[in-house]
Amino acid sequence: MIELDNITRSFGTLQVLKGISLKVERGEVVSITGPSGAGKTTLLQIMGSLDKPDGGSVLYDGQDITGMNEKEISAFRNRHIGFVFQFHQLLPEFTALENITIPMLIGGSSMGQATARAKELLAMLGLADRAEHKPSELSGGEKQRIAVARALANRPDVILADEPSGSLDSKNKEELHNLFFSLRDKLGQTFVIVTHDESLASKTDRTIHLLDGTIRP
Numbered sequence: 001m002i003e004l005d006n007i008t009r010s011f012g013t014l015q016v017l018k019g020i021s022l023k024v025e026r027g028e029v030v031s032i033t034g035p036s037g038a039g040k041t042t043l044l045q046i047m048g049s050l051d052k053p054d055g056g057s058v059l060y061d062g063q064d065i066t067g068m069n070e071k072e073i074s075a076f077r078n079r080h081i082g083f084v085f086q087f088h089q090l091l092p093e094f095t096a097l098e099n100i101t102i103p104m105l106i107g108g109s110s111m112g113q114a115t116a117r118a119k120e121l122l123a124m125l126g127l128a129d130r131a132e133h134k135p136s137e138l139s140g141g142e143k144q145r146i147a148v149a150r151a152l153a154n155r156p157d158v159i160l161a162d163e164p165s166g167s168l169d170s171k172n173k174e175e176l177h178n179l180f181f182s183l184r185d186k187l188g189q190t191f192v193i194v195t196h197d198e199s200l201a202s203k204t205d206r207t208i209h210l211l212d213g214t215i216r217p
Contacts, residue, residue: 001026001157001190002047007056009042016042017053018213024158029184029191031201034210040194041162043210047192048160049077060157078107082151086163088143090135096146097122097131103153114153121149125179141172148179158190165197177203 002024009017016039024030032040045051047058049065057064065076082103090099097118104114122128125145135143144164151159161180165173177200183189193200201207209216 001061002192003057003059004043004047005057005059007043007046007053007058009039009046009051009053016213017046019056020210020213020215021056022208022215024190024192026157026190027184027188028206029180029204030193031204031207032192032194032210033196033198033201033207038210039213040210044160044162044192044194048081048083049073075107078103079154080157082154082156082159084144084147084151084159084161084164086166088135088147090143090146090150092135095132095134096127096138096142096149099135099146100150100153103150107154117153118149121152125149139172140168141175144168144172144176145179148176148183152183152187152189158192161191161193161195163194163196165195165200173197 004020004022007017007020008015020043032043034040042051046053049058052066058066060080065073068076091102097115100118100121101111101114104117105111119128119131122131125148127142127145127149130138130142138146165176168176180191180193181203184191193204195201
């Protein structure tokens with residue numbers, strides 16, 4: 001489903017990615033691990049169209065997205081890619097329900113459609129009673145599950161997660177990890193997860209080890 005071919009990326013004189021090639025199949029849960037500075041987040045951002053490589057190609061079902069203009073890539077990202085970050089990145093002035101509707105409204109859904117879908121996701125994730133709460137009224141675990149619901153809103157091909165449990169305690173961390181695999185089993189959802197968490201990486205279908213900008217066995 002996703003294919004990266006010979007991806008390179010430098011910042012000034014520092015080459016962060018040195019010819020990365022990999023494939024992610026639909027329905028896989030893949031982890032990317034490695035020490036700080038290995039290029040994990042840069043790779044995830046390029047995979048998610050948030051950054052452009054210096055060389056190489058990023059294909060989704062055979063479609064090369066690296067040559068798209070900003071308008072095209074924004075529309076593609078909204079429809080096909082969901083994101084979960086270490087810190088939830090929820091908008092503080094909006095309720096949980098409203099935060100989930102935003103990607104759908106941007107994508108052209110009506111308010112009625114977006115609200116119905118958001119309520120469906122909140123119920124699926126056991127958060128129906130938190131719909132009208134703002135982020136400041138939610139626990140850390142609840143905020144991350146809301147972020148997952150937002151990522152799922154437009155039924156993306158893949159969810160890209162960057163240290164999604166890095167700010168959670170052990171109980172909420174385990175619940176979030178279990179949620180990822182439950183969503184894969186129920187929805188066939190594809191995940192690519194950058195993580196330092198060895199317990200999470202050990203559960204994924206495949207682990208990609210990055211070191212000094214290259215994939216290591």
